[in-house]
Amino acid sequence: MPNQPPCIAWAEKLAVRYEDLSAADQAALDAHVEGCAACQEAQADYYFLDARLRALPPPVIKPFPRLFLPAADDQEATHLPGRARASRRWSDIERPPQRSGSFPTLLKRVLGGILIASLVLTLMVAFAGRSTNTSAARVGVTLLTYDRHSNFVDAVAWSPDGRYVASGSWDRTVQVWDARTGALLFSYRHDDLVDAVAWSPDGRYIASGSWDGTVQVWDVQTERLFRTYRGHTSFVTTLAWSPDSQYIASGSWDSTLQVWNVQTGILRFRYYYNAPELPEQVNAVAWSPNGRYIAVGGKAENVYVLNAQTGTPVNTYWQNEGPVGSVVNAVAWSPDSTAIASGDRDGTVQVWQAFTGKPITIYKGHTDEVYAVAWSPDGRYIASGGLDHTVQVWQATKGLLVLTYRGHSNDIGALAWSPNSRYIASASWDDTVQVWQATYG
Amino acid sequence: MSSYQTWDSPASDASSEECHLVVQAQAGNQSAFEALYERYNNQICRYLIRMVGNDGVGCELTQEAFLRAWEALAGLRDPTRFASWLYRIATNCAYTYQHHAKHLHLVSWDVYEGGLEHLSVAGPEKQVEETELLKLALAQVSATYRPCLILYVVEDLPQRKIADLLKIKESSVSKYVSRGKEELRQIYHRLLKEQRVPARGER
Numbered sequence: 001m002p003n004q005p006p007c008i009a010w011a012e013k014l015a016v017r018y019e020d021l022s023a024a025d026q027a028a029l030d031a032h033v034e035g036c037a038a039c040q041e042a043q044a045d046y047y048f049l050d051a052r053l054r055a056l057p058p059p060v061i062k063p064f065p066r067l068f069l070p071a072a073d074d075q076e077a078t079h080l081p082g083r084a085r086a087s088r089r090w091s092d093i094e095r096p097p098q099r100s101g102s103f104p105t106l107l108k109r110v111l112g113g114i115l116i117a118s119l120v121l122t123l124m125v126a127f128a129g130r131s132t133n134t135s136a137a138r139v140g141v142t143l144l145t146y147d148r149h150s151n152f153v154d155a156v157a158w159s160p161d162g163r164y165v166a167s168g169s170w171d172r173t174v175q176v177w178d179a180r181t182g183a184l185l186f187s188y189r190h191d192d193l194v195d196a197v198a199w200s201p202d203g204r205y206i207a208s209g210s211w212d213g214t215v216q217v218w219d220v221q222t223e224r225l226f227r228t229y230r231g232h233t234s235f236v237t238t239l240a241w242s243p244d245s246q247y248i249a250s251g252s253w254d255s256t257l258q259v260w261n262v263q264t265g266i267l268r269f270r271y272y273y274n275a276p277e278l279p280e281q282v283n284a285v286a287w288s289p290n291g292r293y294i295a296v297g298g299k300a301e302n303v304y305v306l307n308a309q310t311g312t313p314v315n316t317y318w319q320n321e322g323p324v325g326s327v328v329n330a331v332a333w334s335p336d337s338t339a340i341a342s343g344d345r346d347g348t349v350q351v352w353q354a355f356t357g358k359p360i361t362i363y364k365g366h367t368d369e370v371y372a373v374a375w376s377p378d379g380r381y382i383a384s385g386g387l388d389h390t391v392q393v394w395q396a397t398k399g400l401l402v403l404t405y406r407g408h409s410n411d412i413g414a415l416a417w418s419p420n421s422r423y424i425a426s427a428s429w430d431d432t433v434q435v436w437q438a439t440y441g
Numbered sequence: 442m443s444s445y446q447t448w449d450s451p452a453s454d455a456s457s458e459e460c461h462l463v464v465q466a467q468a469g470n471q472s473a474f475e476a477l478y479e480r481y482n483n484q485i486c487r488y489l490i491r492m493v494g495n496d497g498v499g500c501e502l503t504q505e506a507f508l509r510a511w512e513a514l515a516g517l518r519d520p521t522r523f524a525s526w527l528y529r530i531a532t533n534c535a536y537t538y539q540h541h542a543k544h545l546h547l548v549s550w551d552v553y554e555g556g557l558e559h560l561s562v563a564g565p566e567k568q569v570e571e572t573e574l575l576k577l578a579l580a581q582v583s584a585t586y587r588p589c590l591i592l593y594v595v596e597d598l599p600q601r602k603i604a605d606l607l608k609i610k611e612s613s614v615s616k617y618v619s620r621g622k623e624e625l626r627q628i629y630h631r632l633l634k635e636q637r638v639p640a641r642g643e644r
Contacts, residue, residue, distance in 0.1 A: 003630050005623055015619035016593075020600065045626045052575050053594050056491070211585075235585065253585070275513075279533065299529070299608050301518065318518070327608045345608065369610065387610065411612060429612065 006042035007032075014043050140391065140405030143423065144435040146182050148175060153427035154413035155197035157206070159220075162419045166206050167433045168194030174208045176220070179418070179425070179435055186223045190216065195237045197414075202245040205262065209236030215250050217262055227265055231258050240287040240294065242308065249294050249308075251282030257296045259311065269311035274300040284330045290337040293354065297328025303342050305354055317357045319344050330373040332382070334396065341382050341396070343370035349384045351396060361399035365392050372414045376438075378421040383438065385412030391426050393438055407434050463520035466511075474514070478507055481524065484596075485531050491591045492535040494580025502538055506531040528606045532588055539584065574636065578629040586621030593618045 006014050013021060013029045021029065033039045146167065155168030164185060166176045170193040176185040196209035205226060207217045215229040215236055234254035241248055247268060249259045256279075257271040273296055274280040280300040287294050287308065297303040305315040319328060319342065330343035339360055341351045349363040349370055368387035375382050375396065385391040385405075391412055393403040410430035417424055417438070424438040459480070465473035485506060490499030509530050517526050582590060592603045593614065604611035 003627055011623065012615045012619040015622045016600075016615045020615075042623070042626070046622050049575070049622065049625055049629065050594050052571065053579070054597075056572060056576065056595070058487070280529075371610070387612070411610065 003045070004038040004041065006039045007036060010036075010039055011042075014039060014046060138403045140393075140403055140407065140424070140436040140438060142407045142434055142436045144180070144182050145407075146175075146177060146433040146435070147431065148177075148182075148184065149173070149431050149433075151193070151431060152410075152413060152429040153431060153433055154193070154195050154429075155208070156414045156416045156425050156427040156433055157197045157199040158416045158418050158425060159199050160201055160203045160419055165416070165425050165433065165435070166197045166199060166208075167425075167427055168197040168208050168210075169431075170194070172210070174206065174216075174218075176206065179423070188216070188218060188225070190214065192235075195235065196239040196250075198239040198241050198248070200241050200245040200262075201243055204245065207239050207241065207248055207262075209239045209250055209252075211235040213252075215239065215248065217248070227262065229260060229265060231260065231267060231270075232256065234281075237281070237283055238285045240285045242287055243289055243291040247308075249285050249287055249296075251285040251296060251298070253281040255279035255281055255298075257282055257285060257294070257306070257311075259294070259308065268309075271296070271304075271306060271311040273298050273304070274302070284328055284342075286331045286333050286340070288333045288337040288354070289335055293337070295331045295333065295340050295342075295354070297331045297342055299327050301328070303328055303331055303340065305340070315355050315357055317342070317350075317352055319346075319350060329369065329371045329386070330384075332373045332375040334375055335377055335379045339396075341373050341375060341384075343373040343384055343386065345369045347386070347388075349373055349382065351382070351399070360397060363392075363394055363399040365394065365401050366390070372412050372426075374415040374417050374424070376417050376421040377419055380421070381438070383415050383417065383424055385415055385426060387411045389428075391415060391424065393424070403438065405434075405436055405438075407436060408432070459523065460520040463514075463517070463523045467514050467517065467520070474511055477523065481527060482507070485527065488528075488588075488591060488596070489531055489535055491576075491579060491595055492532070492587060493538060494576045498538065502531070502534045506534045509534065525606050525608075529608070532607070536584055539580075570636075574632050575629060578625055578632055581628050582621050582624045586617045586624060589614055589617035590621035590625065594622075 005011070010029065010032055013025055018026060033043055149167065149169040149171050151170035153167050153169045157166045158179070163179060164176055165179045166174055168174045172190050172193055173187050174194055174197060175187040177183060178185065190208065190210035190212050192211035194208050194210050198207050200207070204220060205217050206220060207215055209215050213230065213232050213234060213236060216225060217227040218224065219226045229250065232250065232252040232254050234252050236250050236252045238251040239248060246262060247259055248262055249257060251257045255273050257273060259268040260266060261268065272279050273282045280298050282296060282298040284297045285294060292308055293314065294306045294308045295303055296306060301319045303317045303319070304313045306313055317340070327345035328342050329345060332341045338354055339351055340354045341349055343349045347364065347366045347368055347370060351360040351363070352358060353360060363384065366384065366386055366388050370384050371386040373382060373384045380396060381393050381402065382396045383391055383393045389406070389408050389410060389412065391405040392401055394401045405426065408426065408428040408430050410428050412426055412428050414427040415424060422437065422439050423435055425433055425435050427433045462473045462476050466477060482503065486500055486503040489502045489506070490496050493499050493502065506527065510527050517523065579587065588607055589603055592598045592606065600614040601611050603614050
């Protein structure tokens with residue numbers, strides 16, 4: 001039987017549990033479904049499938065804890081074709097060396113104590129600073145609201161000449177528009193939502209990464225597709241151009257970072273994020289302005305700094321693992337290529353020295369997950385945004401808030417500074433991109 | 442759901458007993474890890490079976506997941522995050538398996554044995570037939586949506602907990618569930634249609 005999908009606007013409400021909706025949403029949904037045949041049919045199907053899924057019988061076989069049995073019993077273990085693995089006792093399996101011994105533990109505790117004391121002191125200073133700065137901190141002024149997207153906007157990039165903005169959305173389109181007037185220059189589509197957009201430093205190309213697994217590179221002059229890169233096996237979530245505009249680093253939920261030549265499409269290297277035995281999805285990548293390094297972060301709690309030529313890690317930075325577990329959502333290099341800012345799921349932005357990992361500052365002004373971080377081209381400020389719906393602009397080295405932007409009504413998905421460091425384009429799950437003044441003082 | 446209570450307790454609020462077990466296991470204590478295995482074995486197994494749509498493979502992957510967890514346990518920085526961490530390992534195991542299975546053109550034993558045509562019989566087997574179809578359909582839902590769908594519908598977890606386990610935005614959960622449900626619906630009906638064709642002797 002034909003299965004017409006439910007109305008886009010109601011699909012989410014239809015899919016979640018009725019009790020998860022507010023009373024107002026329940027009433028609105030009921031009213032809509034009553035008059036919409038497609039949603040009625042979808043709702044009936046969802047109820048049926050939900051009930052069937054919940055009623056799935058328990059497994060007919062249970063995992064046999066053979067891992068605990070003596071090695072002699074291993075022969076009885078069953079194996080899957082092509083992926084057999086001998087059963088072993090836990091103790092037979094080589095474990096990586098422990099990271100803590102008695103002395104290191106003691107040292108860790110002492111250092112931890114010092115660190116906590118330092119943090120308390122730093123926080124006191126920061127809060128004192130913020131209390132004075134908050135009163136002085138400005139609220140960003142909206143210059144333009146771009147509202148031609150029909151779904152969440154999760155990617156934004158500014159043209160190197162500062163005249164245009166490219167935005168990518170869950171509506172599957174990339175739209176290129178005038179930063180001052182909002183006039184659409186051109187747009188193109190992917191087969192699934194667009195999660196990353198990057199403008200080449202020479203201004204010639206726009207690259208976009210999508211959940212359709214591809215990276216499309218478009219020639220801005222001709223407004224034509226220049227290349228489609230298909231090297232990933234899952235969603236492409238992040239992109240960065242090399243400063244010479246010759247290469248793109250693309251990160252994906254296939255757990256790889258791939259660096260490839262834009263002109264030829266030839267792969268320079270593929271890097272498995274985190275570790276081959278425990279690969280994790282890539283959320284963020286940034287190419288150092290001097291062209292020599294690439295920072296990559298994702299669903300592990302660490303950021304790797306790679307040699308951009310070889311893909312060899314030159315430094316690993318461990319985010320503090322907070323109560324909700326660390327996920328690196330965003331990374332940004334300082335313009336002088338010496339420091340990195342990484343936005344974390346725990347609501348912090350950590351600024352640290354790229355090659356020593358030494359912390360410079362930790363910004364804690366957000367009340368929820370940080371999803372976007374951008375370093376101003378003049379190096380003075382960092383803008384960060386996330387699930388608390390605000391964009392906060394703060395001093396890069398001191399972490400002092402200088403400006404808060406509250407123009408969005410939903411999560412902030414991406415941020416980009418204008419090349420002159422005066423404006424910010426913020427993309428949001430409220431389906432808009434807003435351009436606003438970011439200068440202070 | 443039977444597993445609700447266990448999953449509902451946030452990993453960050455893991456009992457001190459569990460944290461103690463994790464710390465002991467990190468120090469190489471095999472018994473402590475066995476206790477953790479006992480604690481999580483069933484729910485990880487159930488999750489993996491739903492992920493891959495096959496009891497045998499799911500059980501095998503459960504072993505694989507615990508093996509990987511044991512090998513990598515020293516790298517877990519926060520013992521209170523053990524459940525979430527283990528869950529991600531299990532998810533990765535499922536993804537890896539399905540990636541390899543796709544390339545090797547492995548056929549699920551359930552499918553091979555029965556075949557879809559086999560399911561189209563009238564009578565009391567109808568329930569079994571539907572169940573098998575649903576398991577097959579669920580295993581074909583996009584890898585990104587499937588964990589959300591299983592945790593939300595089958596395990597009945599709250600959205601915040603799912604976001605925590607899968608390390609995604611809480612606001613993404615309903616989106617993924619919505620897309621997952623619609624995919625499941627389309628796949629299920631397609632399979633149903635494919636199954637019916639030979640039964641009617643139309644090919």
